[in-house]
Amino acid sequence: MRVTVLGGGLMGVTTAWFLARDGHDVSVIERARGLAEGTSFANAGLVTPSSADPWNAPGTLTRLIKYLGREDSPLLVRPRALPAMAGWGLKFLWQSRAHHHARNTEANTRLAVYSLALQRALRAEFGFDYDETTKGTLQVFADPRAFEGAARDSERLKEFGLPAESLDRGGIVAREPALKDSGELAGALYFPGDESGDAYAFTQALGECCKAAGVSFRFGETVVGFDVDGGRIKGVRTNRRITTADAVVVALGTWTPGLARGIGTKLLIYPVKGYSATIDIDGWNAAPRLPVLHDTLKVATSPMGTRLRAAGTAEFAGYNTVLNPVRAQAVLRAATTLFPGLAAHAEPHRVRYWTGLRPMTPDGRPLIGRLRFDNLFVNAGHGGLGWTLACGSGRLAADIVAGKAPEIDSAPFSPDR
Numbered sequence: 001m002r003v004t005v006l007g008g009g010l011m012g013v014t015t016a017w018f019l020a021r022d023g024h025d026v027s028v029i030e031r032a033r034g035l036a037e038g039t040s041f042a043n044a045g046l047v048t049p050s051s052a053d054p055w056n057a058p059g060t061l062t063r064l065i066k067y068l069g070r071e072d073s074p075l076l077v078r079p080r081a082l083p084a085m086a087g088w089g090l091k092f093l094w095q096s097r098a099h100h101h102a103r104n105t106e107a108n109t110r111l112a113v114y115s116l117a118l119q120r121a122l123r124a125e126f127g128f129d130y131d132e133t134t135k136g137t138l139q140v141f142a143d144p145r146a147f148e149g150a151a152r153d154s155e156r157l158k159e160f161g162l163p164a165e166s167l168d169r170g171g172i173v174a175r176e177p178a179l180k181d182s183g184e185l186a187g188a189l190y191f192p193g194d195e196s197g198d199a200y201a202f203t204q205a206l207g208e209c210c211k212a213a214g215v216s217f218r219f220g221e222t223v224v225g226f227d228v229d230g231g232r233i234k235g236v237r238t239n240r241r242i243t244t245a246d247a248v249v250v251a252l253g254t255w256t257p258g259l260a261r262g263i264g265t266k267l268l269i270y271p272v273k274g275y276s277a278t279i280d281i282d283g284w285n286a287a288p289r290l291p292v293l294h295d296t297l298k299v300a301t302s303p304m305g306t307r308l309r310a311a312g313t314a315e316f317a318g319y320n321t322v323l324n325p326v327r328a329q330a331v332l333r334a335a336t337t338l339f340p341g342l343a344a345h346a347e348p349h350r351v352r353y354w355t356g357l358r359p360m361t362p363d364g365r366p367l368i369g370r371l372r373f374d375n376l377f378v379n380a381g382h383g384g385l386g387w388t389l390a391c392g393s394g395r396l397a398a399d400i401v402a403g404k405a406p407e408i409d410s411a412p413f414s415p416d417r
Contacts, residue, residue, distance in 0.1 A: 003401060004029065004236055004243055006223050006259075007251035009040040010386050011379045013203050013210060014394025015249050020213040022402060027245070028215060029238060031222040036203035039253050039386060042276045042354035043199050044311035045302035046291060047119065047388050048137055049112035050154075050162050050191035053105040054364020055314060055384060056096040072330040074298035078317040085316060088270045091362035104363045107412035108385060109160050111366075114408050115392025116195065119202075122391065128205045131304040132197035135290055138167075138176055139189045140338075142296040147187035150295070154189055165190040178288040181340045196291040196302040198309075199387045223252070225262045226376075233376045247375045247401050254319070254359040256367075256380040265372050267415065269381045271357035273315035275323075277332040279342065280350040282306040286341055299334035308342065310335035314358075314384075321357060328353040358383050368396050368413040377401050378415055 001024045005016045008030030020026045032038065067073035082089075095104065122128065141147035154164040165171075167188045173180045175190055211217070227235035227242065235242040250256050254271040281287045281303075291302040299312040312331050315324075332351060336343045360383040361367060367381040379397040382389050396413065399406040411417075 001025065001246045001402070003027075003247045003249065004245040005249045005251060006236070007253065008032065008035045008207075008217065008219070009038050009251065009253060010036065010199060010203055010390040011253070011382065011393060012249075012251035013206050014390050015251055015379050015397045016215050017206055017210050017213070018395045018398035019401065020210055020215045022398060024402070026210070026215045027243070028210075028217045029221050029223060029236070029243070030217065030219050033219050035207045035217075036200045039356040039358060040199050040203055041356065042278060042309070043274070043356065043386060044276065044300045044384070045196045045198060045304060045309045045387070046137070046300055047116055047195040047197070048191070048291075049109055049116055049160065049388065050137065050157060050164065050194050051139070051293065052108035052112040052385060052388060054095070054101060054108065055360075056092050056364060057101055058096055058098045060096040061093055071326050074313050076313070076315045076327075078315070081316050081318045084318055085270055088268050088362055091268065095363040100363065104365055107365055108389065109157070109162070110408055111392045111396075111413070112385070112388050113160050113162070115389050116193070118391035118395055122206065126205070126209060128202060130197045130201035130205060131307070132195060133289075133291060133303055134195050136190055136192040137194035137196065137291040137293065138172065139191070139293045139295065140172065140179070141186050141188060142184045142294075144186040146295050150189060151187070162191060162193055165192070176288060176290050176292060178286055178339050178341065179292070182338055194291065198304050202387075223259060225259070228263060228373070232374050247377065249377045249379055249397055249401060250371075251379045253380055254357040256359065256378060260371065260378075263373070267367060267378065267381070268362055269359045269367070270316070271319055272360045272383065273313075273317050273320065274311060274356060274358055274384065275313050275328045275331045276309055276311035276354045277328060277335065278352045278354070279308045279310070279332070279335075279346050280306065281308045281342070281345050284341070284345050288339060292338065294334070294338050297334040297338060299331060299338060301335055301338065308335070319357065321355065323353055323355045325353070328355065358386070366393055366413055367415040368393055368410060369400055369415050371415055
């Protein structure tokens with residue numbers, strides 16, 4: 001079967017890989033000059049089944065109100081974005097109800113565990129090197145009540161094979177000595193099964209495997225629409241040509257809904273802007289060894305060889321991709337609060353800021369499956385869990401395209417839900 005995949009980020013490349021491995025003739029169309037130059041470029045670098053819960057946990061509305069008007073806040077809604085996100089936003093708040101959030105977390109966690117197993121298998125088979133850390137993650141809490149609640153919640157993760165170890169301050173510093181000078185640490189949860197690394201490097205490496213398997217890549221080419229014939233997609237129109245295929249997979253992240261609207265399909269994916277700071281820490285002998293997520297500071301840090309990636313913030317500002325220095329520097333400031341020793345290595349010439357748009361659905365679950373046409377499929381809407389869910393999502397999408405029974409239940413991710 002000839003399959004055209006639209007998008008060269010994590011979702012597009014993992015989908016292309018599993019399709020090619022199954023023997024299909026695969027081509028990938030990407031508007032950028034190379035792979036993973038969008039949201040996959042400089043994300044938090046986390047592969048964390050332990051944190052597969054959607055962002056809209058109970059209390060989201062209260063937090064939104066709390067941060068109103070604060071430019072450096074971890075959660076910010078731009079007033080000009082409200083009209084476009086009204087319907088999506090109401091559903092987002094509705095899904096923050098406790099029972100909805102629990103259901104969505106369970107679905108994502110199952111996919112995340114499956115995805116990490118596939119990623120580990122790929123790494124073992126091909127010897128990928130993407131500055132990965134495979135020693136687990138620390139979730140750190142300054143608020144004792146938040147820590148106690150998270151510890152209770154972590155008990156439910158054991159059924160997914162995700163054990164957690166509760167740590168006091170002494171235990172935290174023993175696991176991660178770089179936190180010894182951090183502020184108040186009420187406790188932490190250590191998840192030994194989590195990983196992290198450079199998603200961009202991983203995508204590049206898997207892209208090379210795709211090429212070796214016969215996948216063709218077309219860069220600098222923008223998809224502008226579809227030619228439709230009855231209930232099927234007859235052709236993919238780009239700014240250069242028309243491409244025909246037996247099946248088409250749309251994996252364009254936040255740009256997926258715009259393309260779908262052209263064929264009368266509404267997909268509830270909204271762009272949520274995030275920031276990262278990548279710091280050159282070469283020479284810092286006391287640098288962090290583990291990925292750390294701080295519950296109060298709302299920052300995640302991941303060691304990547306001689307670099308440290310700090311990421312965070314959620315900004316609802318539509319499709320605005322302009323880097324706001326105030327919000328970017330807030331991420332770095334949170335990281336230096338977490339690791340005071342980082343400040344000496346965070347001179348301006350050693351820091352690279354980045355911003356990207358996370359494709360978020362109201363319930364926090366991605367859209368993976370068939371759209372309204374017989375041969376049109378989607379793999380998008382992963383929000384802040386893109387890399388955590390990437391390999392599993394690519395495998396699910398490939399199975400659905402080929403009409404195979406997936407190894408895990410794909411119903412929770414159906415675009416028709």
